[in-house]
Amino acid sequence: MSDSEFKARDASSYDGVTGSFDRFTQSYTTPLAERMIELAGLRSGERVLDVGTGTGVVGLLAAKRAGPGCVMGVDLSDAMLEMARAKAEASGAGLELRKMDAESLDLEAGSFDCVLSLFALTHFPDPAQALTEMHRILRPNGTLTLAVGSGPPVTSLSGWLRRVGKALDLALASLGRRCVATGSLEKWMDSRLPTSGQEESAWAVQHSNRAAILPDLVRAAGFVSVRTSWMGRTAELETPEEFWELQATNSSRVRKRLGSIEPETVDSLRQEYLDHCRKVVERGGKLVYPYAALFVTARMP
């Protein structure tokens, strides 16, 4: 699959799930978006670009800080942009939204004070190229704040705690008393549906340890003062139906495969998976969703 085919498929995979994407974003992503805004230290009047804005969670918060007309969100998905636009209009935030490829920004060099990007970088086939573009459009001394979904750095206290938590999850899962999103539905699908293996970019598949690679990638693009921090939470989902919907929306591996099969097959897979989750709940088990972000802050020389 060429990069342009990958991008078109990634963008269209959000058609039909923007409502649930936005709902889960409100529930789970908002604290991470707030942390991003805090880390960026935005000031009134600063010109801000939110790359891969989705339904606008970061862009809308940024517009509250920087002010109307100061923030632009870009994305390749028409459906996501449409929802972000509706929200921006309803809130009167003055957020500008444009369809644009992160790897080829149609924006002037040095024209922004701050770039933000939450949970988008690993969707781009060539994250290094996207970082080069972010570097190009920032002014000298401008700032970059980005975040990707990632476990904590392995040697940190959070890293140790995460490993203990994962071992406990595995033990409980083997007793049929725990399902952990989004790996739960991804593995379930792997055993039932063929995969093209191209639901995620080759870069994302090769670089699963994001905490290790990301700071170097940011430095290589020409940024300085590169710092990282991590934030993680775990949510417990109330029902198997919500648990399915969360994973069918937020996991690229699940969303893209479900989008490429017959609706009847989706229905029967869903029923089978819901039955599996119901049994877990009946045994007193839990349906959990750990979500986390590795933040990288940096600035232009």
Ligand SMILES: C[S@@+](CC[C@H](N)C(=O)[O-])C[C@H]1O[C@@H](n2cnc3c(N)ncnc32)[C@H](O)[C@@H]1O
């Ligand atoms: C997981 S969503 C994150 C959205 C939002 N930042 C949030 O945290 O809710 C990833 C977003 O990146 C967008 N995206 C993927 N590839 C892109 C590209 N090449 N250029 C711009 N946006 C892209 C997708 O359409 C999607 O809206």
